[in-house]
Amino acid sequence: MTSLDKAIIASYEKGGKRFELYVDPDNAYAYIERKKLDLKNILVADEIYTDAKKAERAKSSDVEKVFGTTEPMKILEFILKNGEVQLTTDQRRRKVEEKRKQIIAILLREAIDPRTNAPHTQIRIENAMEQARIHLDPFKDPREQLEEVVKALRPILPMKFEKLKIAVKVPAIYAHKCYGTLKNYGIEREEWTKSGDLVVVVKIFAGIQGEFYDKINKLTTGQVETKILPG
Numbered sequence: 714m715t716s717l718d719k720a721i722i723a724s725y726e727k728g729g730k731r732f733e734l735y736v737d738p739d740n741a742y743a744y745i746e747r748k749k750l751d752l753k754n755i756l757v758a759d760e761i762y763t764d765a766k767k768a769e770r771a772k773s774s775d776v777e778k779v780f781g782t783t784e785p786m787k788i789l790e791f792i793l794k795n796g797e798v799q800l801t802t803d804q805r806r807r808k809v810e811e812k813r814k815q816i817i818a819i820l821l822r823e824a825i826d827p828r829t830n831a832p833h834t835q836i837r838i839e840n841a842m843e844q845a846r847i848h849l850d851p852f853k854d855p856r857e858q859l860e861e862v863v864k865a866l867r868p869i870l871p872m873k874f875e876k877l878k879i880a881v882k883v884p885a886i887y888a889h890k891c892y893g894t895l896k897n898y899g900i901e902r903e904e905w906t907k908s909g910d911l912v913v914v915v916k917i918f919a920g921i922q923g924e925f926y927d928k929i930n931k932l933t934t935g936q937v938e939t940k941i942l943p944g
Contacts, residue, residue: 715739720757722765723789725796727779733765734758734789738801744793752786755793759785800851808851813842815855816862823918824863824872832920833870841870875919878942885909887933894928914942 720735735757743749761771761783773783780788792798800808817838825832845865849858863872878901883891888911895913902914917925929937 715757717757721799721801723792723796723798725779725792730771730775730779731763732771732776732779732788732792732796733762734785734792735760735765736789736793736798738799738804741793741798742800742804745798752789752793756785756789761785761788805851809849812849812851812853812855812858813847816849816859817842819855819859820863820872821920823874823920825875825919827871827873830919832923833872837870838866841866844869876916877919877922878914878916879922879925880940880942881911881913881915881929882938883911883913883929883933884936885911887936891929891932891937894932898925 715737717735719738721738721741722733723736723741724731724733726732736755737757740749740753740755744752744755749755761776763769763771776783776788780791782788817835820838821832821835842862845868847862847865849862866872881895883895885906885908888905888909892911895911895915898915898917900913901916904912906912915925926939929939
């Protein structure tokens with residue numbers, strides 16, 4: 714567990730009253746992100762403060778009124794689930810980088826260049842994000858930030874989000890081998906012919922059509938028929 718000078722503050726506010734705890738930065742976030750299942754080695758000091766930096770302790774009566782207990786571990790659990798936890802500079806940097814990678818992965822998978830109808834490359838997206846000076850929230854889900862990111866990127870990197878319907882016919886010899894993969898992409902309709910061939914319609918993002926064709930061609934040694942359907 715970290716020392717007090719390296720601890721971060723977890724806080725909760727209600728009814729004009731603020732309550733703060735000193736917590737270990739790595740263990741606290743491991744617990745919040747469910748990578749750590751217990752509260753061991755998270756609490757750095759047993760005191761509950763109104764202002765931790767000034768060492769101003771909260772009144773027991775106020776603590777009891779808000780949390781229904783004065784037990785530090787129970788209050789810690791409540792605050793980690795319902796309050797706010799600071800980030801260290803390094804944690805913030807790592808979390809922003811994680812969100813950036815997740816958003817890039819979404820764009821690679823789901824977006825295409827309307828000028829060519831081909832997916833953008835990773836380096837092209839990364840360069841555009843840097844040029845647009847995209848600022849990401851380390852706490853918000855990537856999907857929640859996607860709209861603003863795309864809005865900022867479009868003047869630099871045109872993109873559209875489009876899904877394709879593709880009819881796929883797999884010879885009987887490869888049908889069962891391919892079924893799981895096709896199902897993971899999203900089967901809209903399926904039919905098994907009398908000869909055992911598998912015919913399906915999948916709906917996928919246009920950005921991953923190259924990946925899709927590569928996979929099913931490898932699984933069938935190229936003995937597969939595909940056709941893009943209208944609508």
